[in-house]
Amino acid sequence: MRVPPKYTQVLAVTLLGGATLLTLVVLVFIIVFVLTKGLPTVSASFLFTVPRDMGRAGGILPTLIGTVLLPLLALVIALPLGVGTAVYLTEYTRATRVTRMLSFGADCLAGIPSIIFGLFGFIFFVVMLHMGWCLLAGGLTLAIMILPTIIRTSEEAIRAVPNAYREVSFSLGATRWETVLKVVLPNALPGIVTGIMLGIARCIGETAAVIFTAGSSLRMPTSVFDSVRTMSVHFYILAREGISNENAYGTAAVLIISVLAVNLVAYGLMHRFISRRTR
Amino acid sequence: MSDRAVKVALRGFSVFHGKEQALRSLTMSIPANRILGIIGPSGSGKTTFLRALNRLNDLSPDIRAEGQALLDGEDIYHPDYDVVRLRKRVGMLFALPVALPLSIYENVVYGPRLSGVRDRKRLVELVESSLKAAFLWDEVKDRLQTSGMRLSGGQQQRLCLARVLAMEELEMILLDEPCSGLDPISTAKIEEALTLLKARYTIVLVTNNTKQAARVADDTAFFLMGDLIEYGPTQHLFTVPQHSRTSDYVTGRFG
16 A cells, blocks of 8 residues: 555654754753753853862863863874875875775774774873873874874865866966865865864863873873873763762863854854855 | 968877877867867867867876977977976866856966966956956956856856966967857857957867857868868868868768
8 A cells, every 4th residue: 555645745754853853852952951060160260270179179270271282282283194195195196996995994993992092092102102191192192083084074075176176277387286275275175174173072072092191180281291181081080980070060061162162163264264265 | 371380280199098099190280379160079089189288188197198299399298398387378268167266356366376476466457457358357347356156157258268368478278168158148258359369379269169160260170080180271161171071060961
């Protein structure tokens, strides 16, 4: 027996709409839950004072700084390497078995659990290179962790730039490098920024790999050779060891708001950049 | 045509797409300051021919050229030949107008900037003169900072022409069916521009529209399956073609 299209249509809309609604509800619930439990704790002094008594009292300033510095350092290392690799693979080499293997390898690396990167970073940077738990070891480890994501998203973004743009650029006497700089990268930028945002989000949310490589010191870092604690790690430790639930939720609320803010700023900047070129 | 200055001379020039031969041992010369029309059915090698003249075929790794192609007596396929400089001297207009996602102004100064023109006054002059020569100035002079992508197809193609004309090294213009997607008025404007531009440049126009060749080309070459079948003054080719295949094509009996 065949169901009349009229009913399948209604059914499809109901199911698809329901799936969307459910996703939204879960998302909103999590955010509202964390914010209602956390926001009462958040105040200027919570944000801008140092923690006391293992985080039971006081603020979260060092972890706030750690959360800015660690992903920033990882990005500073991973971005040029990742985008450079992507440009090389797409613009300077032909698609051969080697480049396909590299892309496949990057895909596999992107899926490896972060704890593996954490262990590697611990053994290689912290122990073998005698760095100890520090910002630098953590930044390097996170850079390796997000590198595959940045390479792959940049690669896709660069491949999506219409070939006609390249032909026009070459036909006007541009070299390959000039074409990359003036045509390919500007038009691939939205995709590349997506990769960057994914990378930053992974770094901000990371705990295992950070504890293994950057440690969890609550002191204010003064150099890249100091151990730092990020907000995610702080939240984990406060909650896991039952130090302070209020402060844990407060940290989580700040974490959510800052991730939201970073995304909004990036989105806004990108929107302005694109509309300047097409309006 | 022997008394005219020769801009490009091809000697036994062939192009291969992988194992397939797209152009078969051409020997011909392109006279300076005239419009050469290239006609022929699709797959006859017209575009390959055009893209061989500014070595844009180099971008496709499986395309390879043989024989000699001399521009002002210099072999453009010589290993030491500066291909970047070649493309500044031999500009190209594509079948699909492609405005880069930049402002109208930035589109036009793309070439000059690459050649190191930094002086703002000079760039502004170039923009105005090129847009005027492409018959686009009056339509865009008040909105040079808006994106070139906002223009209509016909306007975009004239923007592309202006972008080519802005190159100060330009000596020759290659056009690959530049009017195939355009309305009659835009087409007329491009054709008018070309007839004025041949005083300064050598022009090669590939067209699927034999009437367009008859209208604007001084000389016409008929290609078929990678062979140059017939080449001569346009009037001869259209009125007293020497080959039956040429007359069949120009009278519309095939192709």
